[in-house]
Amino acid sequence: MTQANTPLEYRSHQSQMNILGFWIFLGAEIVLFSTLFASYFVLEHNTAGGPAGQDIFILKDVLIETFLLLTSSFTAGLAIHFMRNNAKNDMIVWTIVTLLLGAGFLYMEINEFIHYVHEGATIQTSGFTAAFFTLLGTHGAHVTFGIIWISLLLFQIAKRGITEKTSSKFFIASLYWHFLDVVWIFIFTFVYLKGMVG
Amino acid sequence: MSLDEFFVTGDPLILGSQIAIGLTMVGLVALITYLKRWKWLWREWFTTVDHKKIGIMYILAGVLMFFRGGVDGLLMKAQTSRPELGFLDAQHYDEIFTTHGVIMILFMAMPLLIGIMNVVVPLQIGARDVAFPKLNALSFWLFFVGAMLFNISFVIGGSPDAGWTSYFPLAGKEFTPGVGNNYYAIALQIAGIGTLATGINFVVTIIKMRAPGMSWMKMPIFTWTSFVTSILIVAAFPIFTVALAFMSLDRLFGTHFFTVAAGGDPMLWLNLFWLWGHPEVYIVVLPAFGMFSEVIATFSRKNLFGYKSMVYAVAGIAFLSMLVWVHHFYTMGNSAAVNSIFSLTTIMIAIPTGVKIFNWLFTMRKGRIEFSNAMLWSLAFIPCFTIGGVTGVMLAMAAADYQYHNTMFLVAHFHYVLIPGVVFAVFAGLYYWWPKMFGFKLNEKIGKWHFWLFVIGFNMTFMPMFFVGLDGMSRRMYTYSESTGWAPWLGFSAVGSVVMAAGFAALCYNIYWSFRYASRDVGSDPWNGRTLEWATASPAPHYNFAVVPEVDRIDDFWYKKKEGKTGIKKSDLKPVHMPSNSWTPIFLGVAFGIVGFFLVFEWFTLAVISSILIVIGLVANSFDYDDGYHIPVDELEEEEREWRGELK
Numbered sequence: 001m002t003q004a005n006t007p008l009e010y011r012s013h014q015s016q017m018n019i020l021g022f023w024i025f026l027g028a029e030i031v032l033f034s035t036l037f038a039s040y041f042v043l044e045h046n047t048a049g050g051p052a053g054q055d056i057f058i059l060k061d062v063l064i065e066t067f068l069l070l071t072s073s074f075t076a077g078l079a080i081h082f083m084r085n086n087a088k089n090d091m092i093v094w095t096i097v098t099l100l101l102g103a104g105f106l107y108m109e110i111n112e113f114i115h116y117v118h119e120g121a122t123i124q125t126s127g128f129t130a131a132f133f134t135l136l137g138t139h140g141a142h143v144t145f146g147i148i149w150i151s152l153l154l155f156q157i158a159k160r161g162i163t164e165k166t167s168s169k170f171f172i173a174s175l176y177w178h179f180l181d182v183v184w185i186f187i188f189t190f191v192y193l194k195g196m197v198g
Numbered sequence: 199m200s201l202d203e204f205f206v207t208g209d210p211l212i213l214g215s216q217i218a219i220g221l222t223m224v225g226l227v228a229l230i231t232y233l234k235r236w237k238w239l240w241r242e243w244f245t246t247v248d249h250k251k252i253g254i255m256y257i258l259a260g261v262l263m264f265f266r267g268g269v270d271g272l273l274m275k276a277q278t279s280r281p282e283l284g285f286l287d288a289q290h291y292d293e294i295f296t297t298h299g300v301i302m303i304l305f306m307a308m309p310l311l312i313g314i315m316n317v318v319v320p321l322q323i324g325a326r327d328v329a330f331p332k333l334n335a336l337s338f339w340l341f342f343v344g345a346m347l348f349n350i351s352f353v354i355g356g357s358p359d360a361g362w363t364s365y366f367p368l369a370g371k372e373f374t375p376g377v378g379n380n381y382y383a384i385a386l387q388i389a390g391i392g393t394l395a396t397g398i399n400f401v402v403t404i405i406k407m408r409a410p411g412m413s414w415m416k417m418p419i420f421t422w423t424s425f426v427t428s429i430l431i432v433a434a435f436p437i438f439t440v441a442l443a444f445m446s447l448d449r450l451f452g453t454h455f456f457t458v459a460a461g462g463d464p465m466l467w468l469n470l471f472w473l474w475g476h477p478e479v480y481i482v483v484l485p486a487f488g489m490f491s492e493v494i495a496t497f498s499r500k501n502l503f504g505y506k507s508m509v510y511a512v513a514g515i516a517f518l519s520m521l522v523w524v525h526h527f528y529t530m531g532n533s534a535a536v537n538s539i540f541s542l543t544t545i546m547i548a549i550p551t552g553v554k555i556f557n558w559l560f561t562m563r564k565g566r567i568e569f570s571n572a573m574l575w576s577l578a579f580i581p582c583f584t585i586g587g588v589t590g591v592m593l594a595m596a597a598a599d600y601q602y603h604n605t606m607f608l609v610a611h612f613h614y615v616l617i618p619g620v621v622f623a624v625f626a627g628l629y630y631w632w633p634k635m636f637g638f639k640l641n642e643k644i645g646k647w648h649f650w651l652f653v654i655g656f657n658m659t660f661m662p663m664f665f666v667g668l669d670g671m672s673r674r675m676y677t678y679s680e681s682t683g684w685a686p687w688l689g690f691s692a693v694g695s696v697v698m699a700a701g702f703a704a705l706c707y708n709i710y711w712s713f714r715y716a717s718r719d720v721g722s723d724p725w726n727g728r729t730l731e732w733a734t735a736s737p738a739p740h741y742n743f744a745v746v747p748e749v750d751r752i753d754d755f756w757y758k759k760k761e762g763k764t765g766i767k768k769s770d771l772k773p774v775h776m777p778s779n780s781w782t783p784i785f786l787g788v789a790f791g792i793v794g795f796f797l798v799f800e801w802f803t804l805a806v807i808s809s810i811l812i813v814i815g816l817v818a819n820s821f822d823y824d825d826g827y828h829i830p831v832d833e834l835e836e837e838e839r840e841w842r843g844e845l846k
Contacts, residue, residue, distance in 0.1 A: 013406070017329045021402040024432060028394055032436035035473075039440070039455070039466060046461030048454070123453050127461030130453035134444070152820050165823065 015168035046127035053195030072101035247331035256313025270298035279692035291676035299362025321731035324409025339787025344389025366456035397431030411749035423488030438474035472523035486623030497573035498565025511550035537596035544594035571645035575626035586614030607667025652701025658694025662687035
């Protein structure tokens, strides 16, 4: 099963199980976000006199957020590429770029939230805002968690180098990061774009 | 908040419980200290990652919760035993039926089944542990902490009282102030994370750790049902996670997911709850079906009839279980078309279930049936469960359901499904696998008392509920007038509940008696079993199998016994890799418990500060590169020699 050309992160049986287990966890995450999306669709027009999506969304900022996060997914892919080539320093550099892009996204998103609150749309305003902030907030919390998690892994990679264990841990974190990107694409399409057309 | 708001006061029953709980805690701590067992507890149990020990802890916790949920049930039966009794007031009755429901489903049925899965599945597939042993320990501790948090509600802060389904708007802050329902939202969330982790763990374990040669259709049926249940957990529990998060936000932070006034929608809760809740019923019943299948095949001395159709039936039930949730609220304003569709999908579940019933009957046909206790429970299950199934089809018909929706008829129905389907199965499983866990059998004679008292008591308790339900008694009524004419039925039912409780007491006595006096000389295979768990010593050694068995066919061990090929060779022994104990799971469990407690009381500053504990646990876990250890060949040989005799 394991040959010389098997990627490092898949070499040991335990690593294979870890990666499969994480895929199944991502399956559970898909159910979780699907539920959040479904609830959002149920509540999206229930603004109870408060602002609706098209009253408050600023598409330019959302577009910048989208570019930041999508680019970070690309740079995470580069980091994995260098990991497989056993180029530790390049891998670390691209991971740091990924983290910075992620942090930039978070900064933009927090500002976006503050803007909404100033516009009179807090999480307590209506059914719409509750579902909106919870969906976005869950995604944002995932990004925050990912940044902390990957930072911890960076220390381990720096200290231990690229080994069977560290590579599989890092590979799993990169799966998580890409997943958050996929979720964002759905948010961008079905929350923002759809919200702008009303 | 003053102290008498913190502790629940003013009820002699609860005061008695508070004193009893306090004394028990002090007594336990004193006893463990006196016996100098703290280190042992920490090393052997609290930090263990061994799937068998984790399973035993689940079972122990499940039995404890059975007691708590059972006492709740007895209190309800006492209150309704006569018309217009003042034993419990309406509020207290509401709290008790709420905690009874939650505890019996989530903290009794779930841990007992997951416990048995933990002990048995790795052994049945010839594995040394589950895929993620440390995660498995975390699952247990999260469940346990969640259960404890939920259980203290009745003495600290007040119980939840909006029913186990906690429908909005009733469960919202407006109609249910106080912290009771916060307990519901937070404790179930913590336990739910643990359950989700268990689901993932068993899916990977069963996909990746089966013994060489054990292809999918050579897997024991209990492993199959555990696999399908694990998939259902992964598919359904995240929905509940979201529903509970919405509930927590509504109650703790004043959002409007479910409050109509600000554009929320209470029906959203109902849909989300039952999108999880209905699969949840099958999550508990499928492994139970697997246990019956193993027991019936073993004690009929035949292979399971229609093994493949069993597998397809389980998969079919699991699939359909995701498509029936609306049948829990036919009467709440759906269109006729929607009701008809869900009526059809619900009735369709009877088809694969019927297949299973007939397979069990045909397995017994022309078998040499041995009436052991495990088998008795399986035999009692079939007719009792069929009553539950048939009344289920009655409820599934939307038009007819308008007549008995939310009556005692429904209550009787789901007790006829869940008690034979799950509780009987757990009893069968406990009698059956007890020697594999502990190295001695439960006493068969005391077991007969347990069996007859419980089965007769069960039927006495719940059969009358069908009739008062058809006569119009709605569920959750805390009292009724003489003129209804229900008094004889409910009085009889109350007597039945005492008989059932006596059955449970007999089980506890049986465990005590067998622990003290039962013969320790049961051998590795006391029931002449068919599957791999019987191929190793009883109790199973911590490494499970000295040599990983190879499998050629279904019930391989049964045939190997006939061919005399169950021995192992000394030359095949290799050092066995084992995972090390870990403190992080119990630490994280406690950390979640503390944060959860503060959230329940809405002490947000404390909750934020104490969540640093969770971060510490996670970081420590991330930096833990412990590779486990190896058991040397000498040690393996010595342990194996003890029960196999000299190795060749």
